[in-house]
């Protein structure tokens with residue numbers, strides 16, 4: 312059994328308090344391998360941003376949780392070596408059972424999400440409460456994220472055909488009964504790179520899909536019910552058209568890609584939204600860089616020569632997110 316403090320990590324408590332009052336959001340970037348971890352830490356050290364290293368259950372299966380734990384420890388030391396000790400959280404994304412959350416907490420995670428959003432309301436309350444009781448009673452307090460409302464889209468093991476917006480009238484009851492530390496809500500974001508069906512969008516120049524706006528009215532209702540309570544947005548990649556075009560130019564096919572415009576995320580980050588999850592954009596950045604190398608240097612077969620540029624592109628993307636979208640730059 313390992314406590315996260317032994318790894319040099321922090322929970323989200325103080326970070327969220329400062330983010331809500333400061334009008335910015337903490338980045339939650341997913342990682343599965345060394346290059347992603349390095350890019351995240353390089354970008355966040357350079358921009359002096361706190362960061363949430365996020366692990367999905369798919370990442371645990373892919374990389375092994377003990378390896379990920381030790382990579383998080385390595386991330387803390389790496390930031391120190393780069394010259395600036397930023398606060399780093401190790402967070403379980405979309406925990407689907409009490410046992411999984413418990414296992415992660417005992418492995419050294421400083422924060423977990425229990426996602427009971429697909430369950431009937433009372434079962435979601437009961438499951439979330441059980442995880443909170445366990446997490447909060449640890450020697451070092453582990454923070455818990457719950458979810459109300461369902462996001463559409465596919466993300467690793469999480470998928471849903473349709474979205475269901477969070478119902479503002481449920482949030483006070485949910486937060487007070489479960490004692491969660493933060494709440495993920497559904498206001499129109501979505502998992503994956505095709506966040507909306509073409510028929511939900513309008514078309515811009517060149518046939519580019521323009522998505523419907525986020526439901527800021529629902530966010531405002533929720534903020535009125537639980538003022539200052541930390542809110543989380545999942546599925547908040549912007550799916551940059553530049554990356555989609557590079558990937559398609561070099562042989563890929565990413566039909567009907569559409570994300571959440573960055574201005575809308577910037578607006579959300581200024582509210583009680585204090586954690587924004589970004590995964591698909593990182594996947595696109597790496598894939599665009601790798602396809603470019605494969606196309607331009609057909610005799611290249613050293614993995615460092617394509618994973619290196621992919622890491623550089625990812626770092627550039629995340630530095631941009633911290634500075635221009637989330638507003639977390641300079642807050643560490």
Ligand SMILES: [Zn+2]
Nearest residue numbers: 466545546588
């Ligand atoms: Zn998610």
